[in-house]
Structures are given as structure tokens and as C-alpha cells.
Amino acid sequence: MEREQIKDFTKGPILRPLLAFSMPILLALFLQALYGAVDLLVVGKYALAQDVSGVAVGSQIMQTVTGLVSSFAMGTTVLLGQKIGAGKREEGGQIIGTNVVMFFLVGAALTALIPLLSGALASAMNAPEEAFDETKRYIAICGFGAVMFWAAFFHGDLLCGIFARDRDVIAAGSDYLRAYGIDCLLTCFLFCFIGFFNGLGETGFVMVQGIAAAFLIRIPVAWWMSRATGRLFYIGLGVPCATVAQITACFVFYAHIRRKEELMRRAETML
Numbered sequence: 001m002e003r004e005q006i007k008d009f010t011k012g013p014i015l016r017p018l019l020a021f022s023m024p025i026l027l028a029l030f031l032q033a034l035y036g037a038v039d040l041l042v043v044g045k046y047a048l049a050q051d052v053s054g055v056a057v058g059s060q061i062m063q064t065v066t067g068l069v070s071s072f073a074m075g076t077t078v079l080l081g082q083k084i085g086a087g088k089r090e091e092g093g094q095i096i097g098t099n100v101v102m103f104f105l106v107g108a109a110l111t112a113l114i115p116l117l118s119g120a121l122a123s124a125m126n127a128p129e130e131a132f133d134e135t136k137r138y139i140a141i142c143g144f145g146a147v148m149f150w151a152a153f154f155h156g157d158l159l160c161g162i163f164a165r166d167r168d169v170i171a172a173g174s175d176y177l178r179a180y181g182i183d184c185l186l187t188c189f190l191f192c193f194i195g196f197f198n199g200l201g202e203t204g205f206v207m208v209q210g211i212a213a214a215f216l217i218r219i220p221v222a223w224w225m226s227r228a229t230g231r232l233f234y235i236g237l238g239v240p241c242a243t244v245a246q247i248t249a250c251f252v253f254y255a256h257i258r259r260k261e262e263l264m265r266r267a268e269t270m271l
Contacts, residue, residue, distance in 0.1 A: 020203070020204065021201055021203050022203070023203075024203035024204055024206055024207035025198060025203055027207060065110065065114070069103070069106065069110075072103075072106075073099070073103065076095065076099050079095050080092050080095050080096065083095060096199075114139060114140070115139075115140040118136045118137075118139040118140040119136050121139055122135040122136045122139060153177070153178050153181030153182070154181075156173065156174030156175070156176075156177030156178060156181070157170055157171070157173075157174040160173035160174050160177065172232050173232075175231060175232040175233045175236075176232035176233065176235065176236040177236075178233050178236070179232075179233050179234075179235075179236025179237045179239060179240065180236055180239060182237075182239075182240040183239045183240040183243050186240055186243040186244065186247065187243060189247055190243055190246050190247050190250070193246075193247065193250035193254075194206050194250075196254075197250070197253070200257070202253075202257075205253055209246050209249045209250070209253075210246065212249075213242040213243070213245050213246045213249075214242060217238065217241055217242040217245050218238045218239060218241070218242035219238065220238075221237065221238035221241050221242070222235045222236075222238035225237065225238065
């Protein structure tokens with residue numbers, strides 16, 4: 001049995017493997033950029049003009065912060081590529097471990113600093129006076145990150161009250177955010193798997209499982225719950241249900257990879 005070729009881009013053709021590796025990541029980054037647009041669609045339907053302006057300015061700030069962190073992360077891949085190309089895989093592993101610790105600290109620092117500096121960031125973006133408070137609140141909410149489960153699950157009415165004035169809209173939005181809060185606990189595990197598989201070059205699997213979860217679980221569950229109950233909490237459960245399915249698929253795919261490696265090791269010992 002021939003050992004499966006390692007996808008390190010140091011041997012054989014480059015363009016085709018590189019496109020197969022990078023295109024799913026580019027698509028994921030494009031969808032990431034649409035998060036702010038989705039917020040604008042929702043807020044624009046239920047809130048006032050100053051709320052829409054606040055989300056528009058605030059989403060650009062958060063996109064900038066996300067882009068900066070992603071750029072630093074991509075920059076470290078230069079060092080990783082040099083080590084892998086030189087055959088120094090252990091040193092490459094040390095670079096990965098260092099990056100994990102460093103960006104964990106960066107994430108913790110941003111979680112603390114962005115809410116504290118939300119006013120300064122809104123001023124730096126010249127947010128309109130009428131929308132300044134809304135911009136500041138939107139930035140603070142996005143910056144908290146780790147506490148979003150607590151805020152969304154237990155105090156969704158306060159979050160919705162930032163962007164809406166109607167009591168019925170606030171009550172409905174709070175009901176939906178309880179389901180969203182559950183997903184906040186699960187997404188971190190999913191993102192760890194996604195980063196792991198992207199590092200292995202399995203970007204195709206990452207893209208397929210994301211699309212499949214959205215169209216085969218998230219949308220059908222939301223549609224069925226809307227017909228069965230009509231409550232936004234149950235409709236919102238489509239999001240964590242899809243995330244659970246994605247995590248399960250990642251575990252299965254990881255077991256498949258480990259089994260393939262074990263079979264190849266056994267075949268090599270028999271030669």
C-alpha cells in the first residue's frame with residue numbers, strides 16, 4: 001500500500017492543490033464578512049434609523065478587528081511553512097503551540113478591552129451623534145464574546161432593547177436569543193475542529209459539512225419548528241442543532257483519519 005501523499009506543497013504541482021486548499025477558506029472568509037450585512041437586515045426591519053447606523057459603523061469596526069487578528073494568524077503560517085518545507089516538523093509543531101497560546105491571550109485581552117474602549121472606537125469612526133450610543137453598545141456586545149451565552153440566554157431582553165423599542169419585538173427577540181445562547185457554548189468546539197482540519201488541508205470537508213448542516217439541519221429544523229410551535233425559541237434551536245451535527249461529523253471524520261493512518265502504519269510494518 002502506498003503511503004498517502006502529504007499535502008505540504010513542497011512536491012509535485014502547486015497550483016491545483018493550492019486552489020483546492022484555499023478556495024473553501026476564501027468562501028468561509030466571504031461568509032464571515034456577511035455577518036454584518038445580516039445584522040443590518042434584521043435591525044433595519046425592526047429598528048430605527050439611528051440603530052441601523054450604529055450597526056453599520058460598529059460592524060465595520062468588528063470586521064477590522066477580525067481582519068487584523070486573521071492577518072497576524074496568517075502571518076505566522078510563513079514561519080510554519082518554512083519549517084515544514086525544511087522538514088523540521090517538530091519545530092513546526094512548536095510554532096503551532098506558541099500561536100495557540102498567543103492568540104488565546106489576544107482573544108482574552110480583546111474580550112476585556114473592546115467593551116471598555118467601545119466609546120473611543122466609535123469616536124474614531126466618526127459615528128453620527130444620533131447613533132453614537134447605539135454604535136457603542138453594538139461594539140461592546142460583539143466584544144464581550146465569551147459572556148454572550150450568559151447575556152443571550154438570561155438577559156436577551158436587554159440585548160434586544162438596544163435595537164428595538166416595541167415590547168413585542170423585544171419579547172420575541174429575547175425568546176430567540178435563548179436558543180442562540182446555547183450555540184455560543186458549542187461554537188468554540190466547532191471552530192477548534194475547523195482550524196484543525198484546515199491545518200490538515202481538509203478544507204473541502206470543512207466547507208461541505210458547513211453547507212450540509214445549514215441546508216439539511218438548520219433550515220429544515222427552523223421551518224418545522226415554525227410550523228409546529230411558532231415560538232422563536234424553538235425556531236432558533238435549528239442553530240445549535242446544526243452545530244451539534246457538525247461537531248459529530250468532525251468526530252467521525254477525525255476517527256476516519258486516525259483509522260487510515262493506523263492502516264497505513266500496519267501496511268508499512270508488513271513490508
